[in-house]
Amino acid sequence: GQNIDQPTEMTATEGAIVQINCTYQTSGFNGLFWYQQHAGEAPTFLSYNVLDGLEEKGRFSSFLSRSKGYSYLLLKELQMKDSASYLCAVSYGQNFVFGPGTRLSVLP
Amino acid sequence: GAGVSQSPSNKVTEKGKDVELRCDPISGHTALYWYRQSLGQGLEFLIYFQGNSAPDKSGLPSDRFSAERTGGSVSTLTIQRTQQEDSAVYLCASSFYIPRGVYTDTQYFGPGTRLTVL
Numbered sequence: 001g002q003n004i005d006q007p008t009e010m011t012a013t014e015g016a017i018v019q020i021n022c023t024y025q026t027s028g029f030n031g032l033f034w035y036q037q038h039a040g041e042a043p044t045f046l047s048y049n050v051l052d053g054l055e056e057k058g059r060f061s062s063f064l065s066r067s068k069g070y071s072y073l074l075l076k077e078l079q080m081k082d083s084a085s086y087l088c089a090v091s092y093g094q095n096f097v098f099g100p101g102t103r104l105s106v107l108p
Numbered sequence: 109g110a111g112v113s114q115s116p117s118n119k120v121t122e123k124g125k126d127v128e129l130r131c132d133p134i135s136g137h138t139a140l141y142w143y144r145q146s147l148g149q150g151l152e153f154l155i156y157f158q159g160n161s162a163p164d165k166s167g168l169p170s171d172r173f174s175a176e177r178t179g180g181s182v183s184t185l186t187i188q189r190t191q192q193e194d195s196a197v198y199l200c201a202s203s204f205y206i207p208r209g210v211y212t213d214t215q216y217f218g219p220g221t222r223l224t225v226l
Contacts, residue, residue, distance in 0.1 A: 042220055043199075044217070087150065095156065095164065096141065096215065097153065098153070
């Protein structure tokens, strides 16, 4: 199967910047998604990268390097409500493979 | 517009009983996915439907699990002879389908069904 790796947990301070990394196998790669999931809720879409480079959406940005099988999600000006799990998901055709998720805790 | 809906939101059952979980995708979405998520774990792919094509069942953990999609819309996930290890949140997601190429549409998730097997 396809392995997707993310750090299990991260902690950051309110107002700071945090980068969550994701690595994946490149064979058959189609695109990469980031989702946010608050405890007890369903995942919600954050970003989608298919080409190399940085996609910026307000406080959130996502970067992709196809050749390196690497992506990161950058969260700026952290707020307490950003405490959640962040899921990296790779599409291989119409199949989606999710990483284990990174649990981010934002401290005051 | 209406999002993906799932029912029931919670289901408690006894070991050995059968359960049915329902998913109503977003209108017009031709692709439908089922996942399960155990407490504190990532999403585990179960099954994928696309239009009238044969479903991708490669993620189903055993032959106790089956799913149908009627009329290209509503889907039902059935678990027969439930076991305690089946306890999890079962998530359904739908998306538009774009023929294989550079772009893939994002998935929209339902709220999930929390299944507890006693």
